[in-house]
Every structure is written in C-alpha cells, then in structure tokens.
Amino acid sequence: MRQRDATDPFKLKLASIVLLLFLVSYFLPFFLLRENRISPEIANGMGALDLRCRIFLLLPFLLVALYASVKGDWLSDMLLSLAGTLGLFFPMMVLAIVGGRLSGDASSPSRYGPASGMYVYLTAVLVIFMMKPKVKAYDLIGIALVIGSVLVAGYRGSYDRLGLLLEARNFGTRLNQELVAHIRLTLISLAISIAIGLPLALVSYQSRRAEKIIFPFLNILQTIPGIALLGLLITPLSTLSRTFPLLRELGIKGIGNTPAIIALTTYALYPIIRYSFTAFSSIDQSVIQAARGMGMSPSQVWKLVRFPLATPGVLQGMRVALVQTIGNATLAKLIGGDGLGVLVFEGLGQASVDMVLLGMGLIIGLTVISDRLFQILITLTTPRSLRAKGVGNG
Structure with a gap:
C-alpha cells in the first residue's frame, strides 16, 4: 500500500x-x-x-x-x-x-x-x-x-x-409504545410498497409503454408535500368509512394510521421501482445471451441469472425506501397516527427542546441501525463475484 x-x-x-x-x-x-x-x-x-x-x-x-x-x-x-x-x-x-x-x-x-x-x-x-x-x-x-x-x-x-433522560422517564412505557408503533408503521408501509413496486418495476422493464406511464406518474406523486397528501386522504377515507361501516371497524378512517400508511407507501414506491428498474436494465446482455446459448428457458434465465444479478440493486432501493419511510413516519402524528412523531410535535407544542431532541435522536438512531442492518443484508445476498467488483456496497 x-x-x-x-x-x-x-x-x-x-x-x-x-x-x-x-x-x-x-x-x-x-x-x-x-x-x-x-x-x-x-x-x-x-x-x-x-x-x-x-x-x-x-x-x-x-x-x-x-x-x-x-x-x-x-x-x-x-x-x-x-x-x-x-x-x-x-x-x-x-x-x-x-x-x-x-x-x-x-x-x-x-x-x-x-x-x-x-x-x-x-x-x-x-x-x-x-x-x-x-x-x-x-x-x-x-x-x-x-x-x-x-x-x-x-x-x-x-x-x-439530563433533559433527554428526564423526558424519557416522563413518557415511561408510552415511549416504548411509540417506538414500536413507529417501527410497525414503517414495516407495514415498506411491505406494501415492495408488493406493489416490484411488479411495477418488472412491467416497466418489459414494456416501454408502461415505463412512459408509470415513471411520470411517480414523479408527480413525489412532488406532493407529505402534509398535503395526508390532508388529501382525509375526505375520501372518511367517506369510505361512513359508507362501509365494516371499514371503520377494521380501522380504516380519515384520521389515524391508515392515511399515514397510504402516504408512506406512496412515497416509498419511487426508490423501489427506480432502483429495481435500473438493476434489471443494467444487466449485461452478453450474460443473458450466454445463458440462452446454454439452453436455458426464459423462466430459467430470470430465476438463475436476472434475479440474482439484480438483487443488490433491488435491495438498495428497498434500503433507500426504508430510511426515507422512517423519517417520513414522523408526520403520522399530524393526522392522528402513532410513532415517534408524537414526541417531536408534542415537544414543539410545549416548547420543550429536550422532548424534540429525544424524538429526533430516537428516529436518527433507528435510521442508522436499520440502514446498517440492511447494508449487511445486501452484502450477504450479493454474489461473491459481484462483491469483488464493489457491487452492493453503496
């Protein structure tokens, strides 16, 4: 060296x-x-x-x-x-x-x-x-x-x-409840966005027409401020819950965690679809041709070549979506939802700097830990040949 x-x-x-x-x-x-x-x-x-x-x-x-x-x-x-x-x-x-x-x-x-x-x-x-x-x-x-x-x-x-510890003691068991609620909101939103985003990424990759429709639509969604999107969801969800009482019993209302999950899912779609689309598009075509030359069927090419090679890029998109969702979940409090945003916005309302710092510190800590764990997952799922080239370390 x-x-x-x-x-x-x-x-x-x-x-x-x-x-x-x-x-x-x-x-x-x-x-x-x-x-x-x-x-x-x-x-x-x-x-x-x-x-x-x-x-x-x-x-x-x-x-x-x-x-x-x-x-x-x-x-x-x-x-x-x-x-x-x-x-x-x-x-x-x-x-x-x-x-x-x-x-x-x-x-x-x-x-x-x-x-x-x-x-x-x-x-x-x-x-x-x-x-x-x-x-x-x-x-x-x-x-x-x-x-x-x-x-x-x-x-x-x-x-x-220490002010932070005093605020943590004042919250007591409620602090753990809000932390668990924040994690639950994040994971539910991420799971839904993955279930929707991956198929849309595949459709965009295989169809030029679908790509021209999906990505402009995602770009428009990204321009809507989070607070505005939460407000826009109140009326339609309230109408649905009044029209169908069963939905209200299931917790689907104009305020609470439901609109927060919908908004968080919406914002998490873009990185998942964009990164996944890029991962599939960046696969060297010579590798695909070689697989076909070996007699692999289209399904085998996807299973044995495309998906393994695209996995690091797909997981990077999920990682970005996870970090983004942890931060955005703070806004759930503004619409009656749970999570660590309760500490942040209650602290602002009470002019308590320590309470705000406690909430933000927990959010930052949760973000750093989640990001690091996801990086480890990406490294473990990246083929060794790609690790040597630095793929999956982003």
Missing part, C-alpha cells in the same frame, strides 16, 4: 475542517442549564469548565493535528482512531461531571443538556471517523469502551438530570 506523504493535501484539508469546527465549538455554548423544560436557558461555554476538562476536550484535536503531519498509513489510522474515541468519550464525561455537580446542589437548575458548541464538537468527531477509509476492530473496541463508560456513569446517577 502506498504511504501517504506527510504533506498530503487531502489530509491537511480534512484536518483543517476538524480543527475549524473545534475552534467554532470553543466560542459557542457547550452545555445548557434550565429550571424546568420551558424555562430560559442558562448557557455555559467551555470556559465554565475547569482547566482539566478543557485540556481533555482539546486532546483529540491535537491528535488530529499530529495526524496531518506524520507519515505512514498505520500510524495515521491509529491517531485518527484514538482522536475519534477520545472525542466521543470526553464530551460524555463532561456531561457526567456537570450532572454530578447538579445532583449535589439542591438549589441548582433541575435539568441540563448539550448546547450548540457540543453538537459542533461532536460533528468534528464525526468528520474524524469519516476520514478513516475503513472502520477497524480497535475502532469498535474504543466505541464499546465509551458506551460502557457512559453506562457506568449513568448507573451511578451522573445523568439523572
């Missing part, structure tokens, strides 16, 4: 971005204190921390500066790994220290949380991890140690007054 030069412009550019983000975070509020969920914020910057904490927070970025000036891929990778791990660890420990001080002072504000400076700081840490060409075993070990340290600090009560 070629060693990167110590003055590699790419390394210097990325290191400069990280250092600039750190500099910005230093001049922004790093954590906030509040008497309650809607009281005015008491902003505190890094200057409010003791000298030891500030030195620790500076250490990851000194490692990044050192990374930009050393030779050798192995040493550079180790410096980045250490910088990223410490960059995650120290902000979490700062929150634990602040929380421990608040817990010991009965007259202190009742809750606290990260501020814009900490978010910028963690963005710089994210860039550090993005600078790594590949996540190594020691990166995962480092992240696991950070998570373990946070769990230990949490067990000792250091995060008891």
